[in-house]
Structures are given as C-alpha cells and as structure tokens.
Amino acid sequence: MQNKMFSxxxxxxxxxALLMLSACSKREKVTQLQQLSGKHFAVPTGTVADKLVLxxxxxxxxxxxxxxxxxxxxxxxxxxxxxxxxxxxxxxxxAKNKGLTVLPELITKDNYGFAVQPNRRDLKQAIDLVxxxxxxxxxxxxxxxxxxPKTGNPAPMPEIKLTGSKGVLxxxxxxxxxPFSFMDASHTIVGFDIEIARHVAxxxxxxxxxxxxxxxxxxxxxxxxxxxxxxxCITITDERAKKVLFSEPYYVGGIAALVKE
Numbered sequence: 001m002q003n004k005m006f007s008x009x010x011x012x013x014x015x016x017a018l019l020m021l022s023a024c025s026k027r028e029k030v031t032q033l034q035q036l037s038g039k040h041f042a043v044p045t046g047t048v049a050d051k052l053v054l055x056x057x058x059x060x061x062x063x064x065x066x067x068x069x070x071x072x073x074x075x076x077x078x079x080x081x082x083x084x085x086x087x088x089x090x091x092x093x094x095a096k097n098k099g100l101t102v103l104p105e106l107i108t109k110d111n112y113g114f115a116v117q118p119n120r121r122d123l124k125q126a127i128d129l130v131x132x133x134x135x136x137x138x139x140x141x142x143x144x145x146x147x148x149p150k151t152g153n154p155a156p157m158p159e160i161k162l163t164g165s166k167g168v169l170x171x172x173x174x175x176x177x178x179p180f181s182f183m184d185a186s187h188t189i190v191g192f193d194i195e196i197a198r199h200v201a202x203x204x205x206x207x208x209x210x211x212x213x214x215x216x217x218x219x220x221x222x223x224x225x226x227x228x229x230x231x232x233c234i235t236i237t238d239e240r241a242k243k244v245l246f247s248e249p250y251y252v253g254g255i256a257a258l259v260k261e
C-alpha cells in the first residue's frame with residue numbers, strides 16, 4: 001500500500017514538473033514593450049517596481065524574488081516573461097548573462113541626479129559644471145562605454161588624482177547599484193557615480209571620502225550633515241526635492257523590462 005502511494009506521489013510530482021516546463025516553454029518571445037500586457041513580471045521584493053509596472057500595465061502579474069539578479073535569472077529560466085527594475089542595473093545584468101536583453105522602450109522614464117543640502121547651492125553648481133564639462137570633452141561617453149558595456153563586466157575605474165588642499169568631500173552612496181555604485185573584486189567602491197564624484201572633488205581641489213550606507217539612509221544622512229552629497233542611481237522626484245537640492249539630471253533612465261533575447 002505504501003509503495004503504491006509513493007508511486008502515485010512521484011507520478012504526481014513528475015506530472016506537475018512537466019506542466020511547469022511546458023508553461024515555461026510556451027512563453028511568447030517578447031521584442032516590444034506592448035507585448036507585456038497581462039504577462040508575468042519578476043521583481044525584487046521590497047521595491048516599488050511592481051507599482052510602477054502597474055502604472056503601465058494594470059493587468060500585470062507578479063513574482064517576487066530576493067534580488068534583481070534573481071528576478072533576471074527567473075526570466076532566463078522561463079519562469080517569468082520579464083524582469084522590471086532600473087534600466088542601467090538591468091543593462092549591467094544583461095551584459096553579463098547571455099541570452100538576456102533590455103527592451104529599448106521604458107516602462108517609466110526617470111531622471112537620475114546627485115543631491116546636496118538645500119543651502120549648498122555652490123556644491124550643486126559645481127556638480128552641474130563638472131557633468132557639463134565631462135559631456136563636452138568626451139569623458140562622459142567614455143564612461144558610458146566603460147560602465148555599461150554591451151557585453152561583459154564594467155572596465156576598471158581610471159585613476160583620478162586628488163590633491164585635497166581644500167579639505168574632504170564626503171560622498172554618501174549605497175554600493176549595491178552596479179554599475180553606478182558597487183564594490184569591485186578588491187572590495188573598493190567604484191562605479192559611474194563614484195567616478196563623477198571624484199571629478200567633482202578634483203574640481204573643488206578636495207579629497208573624496210566615500211561613505212557606504214543603506215539606500216534609505218542616504219537622504220537622512222545628508223540632512224544630518226554626515227555627508228556633503230549623495231548619489232546611487234537616485235531618481236529625482238518632487239517628494240525628494242522637498243528635502244534636498246538636486247543636481248541637474250546626469251542620466252536618463254527609469255524602470256525597464258529585461259526579457260529573453
């Protein structure tokens with residue numbers, strides 16, 4: 001009797017697994033954003049990615065994962081039709097994981113900026129000037145190719161000499177937003193935002209102290225005067241702008257969809 005029950009359970013499990021594999025294999029190949037209406041999205045738990053997807057696709061269905069990478073790997077395994085998160089972070093994941101791509105049309109469009117205390121208009125102006133100069137002299141384009149390559153890992157950050165004769169610029173960041181701010185193999189915090197912050201420090205004739213913290217702690221730390229400026233793929237919003245002074249946008253991104261290539 002026990003052997004028969006065991007055999008029945010095994011057959012049931014196999015049948016369920018086959019159904020799941022069949023469902024995964026039948027997922028539509030997605031090449032355009034509008035195809036994702038009513039589809040299954042993989043999103044990281046504890047983020048607003050699902051709410052932003054619903055603003056575009058009210059009939060979307062969701063699967064929740066511990067991280068952005070886990071969400072992307074769920075798409076790769078055929079468990080979801082798309083992963084939704086910040087565009088540059090998804091581009092970074094797609095470059096390092098064969099068979100994944102980011103759709104060019106965004107679900108929501110956002111501007112990313114650095115933030116300083118409301119009374120630090122001088123620092124905001126310095127940041128804006130540095131970004132403008134980087135774009136004019138071609139450094140910004142080189143940074144885009146370095147930090148957001150089409151395939152593979154970001155290239156090493158170049159050395160930017162700092163003299164520090166006018167003190168220390170404290171830069172608050174959350175080093176979990178690769179390629180904007182993350183730890184490399186030597187456990188040094190690097191990234192697109194870090195490189196710009198070093199250029200700002202160079203412009204001000206200061207050294208740069210990078211202060212790593214949780215993403216949600218950055219604005220409180222800035223308001224408390226623990227750091228001078230913050231940056232880690234921060235979206236400029238009206239609500240945040242009531243508390244801090246944002247730089248001009250230095251990157252246009254938003255919530256994107258990662259799908260199978």
